[in-house]
Amino acid sequence: MRKLDDQLKAAITRMPVKEKDKLLLRLVAKDEKLVRRLVFELLEGGATRDERATELREQIIRHLPKTGDRDLSPGYLLLDLRHWNARIGEHVQATKDKSGEVSLVLFMLAEAFRRHWEMLNRAPARRSDTLAPYVVKRTAAILKKAEKLHEDYFIEFRRDLNELLHFIWEFKPTAVLAKDEGLPRKWEW
Secondary structure, three states: OOOOHHHHHHHHHHHHHHHHHHHHHHHHOHHHHHHHHHHHHOOOOOOOOHHHHHHHHHHHHOOOOOOOOOOOOOHHHHHHHHHHHHHHHHHHHHHHOOOHHHHHHHHHHHHHEEEEEEEEHOOOOOHOOOOOHHHHHHHHHHHHHHHHHOOOHHHHHHHHHHHHHHHHHOOOOHHHHHHHHHHOOOOOO
């Protein structure tokens, strides 16, 4: 983004309030992320963070592919995980919900393994060439964020995290990568 020079800043501050408001509204309408954040902060008073996280979790439960979906492969599962990860990212950008990000991502990944464990183990290992690195790298990144949280939040995601780590170490394509990444077999915090 281009930096405004001092003369332009001064000219903008001298504009009548009504004109500034019109310009501001036009600019805000062009930035979807900013609109979501302002809705959360100004209209909802920043008080709906937990409700939004709960709703997103319920959407993941409803829309993550169901167990036994005959058309599902590791690649298609990865597409769904990326979609939900982006939705979690939007939630975090709007609400600054760091603990929600950790618990939602861990829930999403653990739920994917819970629902599709048989399919993943049945599929040839090469079919997981893109899914395995995604899961391991995403888990490693979210573990770093989890360690920065206050320990009171750990109860929200400890079960999903340990279950996810178990799945990662039991699934051959992710186990090799987990070893290289230095993922723990169990999270002891």
